[in-house]
Amino acid sequence: MKSIKTIFKYSTFTALFLAVFMVGCDSQNNGDPDNDAPTVLSTNPANNDADVARNMAVTITFSEAMDPTTINANTFTLKQGTTTVPGDVTYSGTTATYTPTDIFSAGEVYTANISTGAKSAQGVALSSNTEWDFTTAGSEEPIAAVDLGTAGNYVILAKTAINNNPTSAITGDLGLSPAATSYITGFALTDNTGYATSDQVTGQIFAADMADPTPSNLTTAVGNMETAYNNAAGRENPDFVELYDGDIGGKTLTSGLYKWTSDVIVPASVTISGSADDVWIFQIAGNLNLSSDVEITLSDGAQAENIFWQVAGEVTAGTGSHFEGVILSMTGITLNTGATLNGRMLAQTAVILDANIVVEPQ
Structure with a gap:
């Protein structure tokens, strides 16, 4: 029969091993998805989309819930060339929305960007900046009339x-x-x-x-x-x-x-x-x-x-x-x-x- 001293020694070793193992897992973000860096799952319009409706809002869907205070006009931007497009940024669920104040110009390229200033609800920064382009529908030339x-x-x-x-x-x-x-x-x-x-x-x-x-x-x-x-x-x-x-x-x-x-x-x-x-x-x-x-x-x-x-x-x-x-x-x-x-x-x-x-x- 083992002594109380021996049982205590083995129990202490086991506890120390488990503690070291869990710290190691935590340092690699394993077993705790809340500490993984969030990513962009999709955007609408998607990158290189063409003929995008000129009254469309731009949306981003993230891999997890984000901190709404970090989803704003500083982290989520929309530009035509070097000119910022005025608009409102909102966030709900896992989706951020950029709603332009005015309709888009016809036949123009727009660039949207979400920066690493955007963070998850646990405070983890977005894995990387994400930028994408899309082109609006129409042209500055009049469309053809309907032949009656x-x-x-x-x-x-x-x-x-x-x-x-x-x-x-x-x-x-x-x-x-x-x-x-x-x-x-x-x-x-x-x-x-x-x-x-x-x-x-x-x-x-x-x-x-x-x-x-x-x-x-x-x-x-x-x-x-x-x-x-x-x-x-x-x-x-x-x-x-x-x-x-x-x-x-x-x-x-x-x-x-x-x-x-x-x-x-x-x-x-x-x-x-x-x-x-x-x-x-x-x-x-x-x-x-x-x-x-x-x-x-x-x-x-x-x-x-x-x-x-x-x-x-x-x-x-x-x-x-x-x-x-x-x-x-x-x-x-x-x-x-x-x-x-x-x-x-x-x-x-x-x-x-x-x-x-x-x-x-x-």
Whole structure:
């Protein structure tokens, strides 16, 4: 039987061995991941990304939680060349976000950097500085307008119906195909050979069942309308993606290609600002709703004929509102009582009017 003295000697040796072993592990950061240097797992945009949306925020995802006080404008920077881009730095979870004060310039290279001044929640510095570049979408040159073909001969062109609650005032020609004249209502039409007239229309009214060459002309125009819709919907590399989450009320919109995957609402007046040669294309996968008494206005020479609203859902202009631009609608267009429009309504279903003023762009 071992003596108490012998047992004590072995126990002391074991304790000393374990203590030395654990100190050695700690010195190598083994077995204690909290002391490992944090790393950057990913960035958005990624390094060398091109055609980045000009309203995008820049994000960094870290390998672990960081000390929020070390994630700031000194450690997380964004530059265009040597010029710092003004913006706000925020941090949540394991992600830091740099939100520019203004939209990015078109077709420019930007450089983002996160320095080793950023530290983990345990106070361990980032393993190394991380820098990456990306290039924004678009260019300073105007994008190409959408070619309407012969659909551009009509201020209103529809496929299934044009319904009007009198009295409206329309300047420009109306066309309906493949539906017949009976689906044009509320205009008190006067029939002529190949077209009709109305006291509410400064122009002529055409339908698929009228005398030649009206049916073939309308078939061509409707085909051109569908081609124009597809052209607008198919434009790639948008300048702006999900801008303001689809609520553009009160905003000023510069030229470019815009894309939304849901509805767009206009609860307050909007300004479209640009030169006479600038082009705007709005790709909207949902509905477009303009609230009552809200106006879309043009500034700095912008032209309604160069503004294209490609809308997969329904387009609704509220009572007393004012709309500018060419509407290319897959589903239908409704102008509520007293709404006005400077532009064109090209619908692959129906157009509904209620005491409206509609003028084709000059």
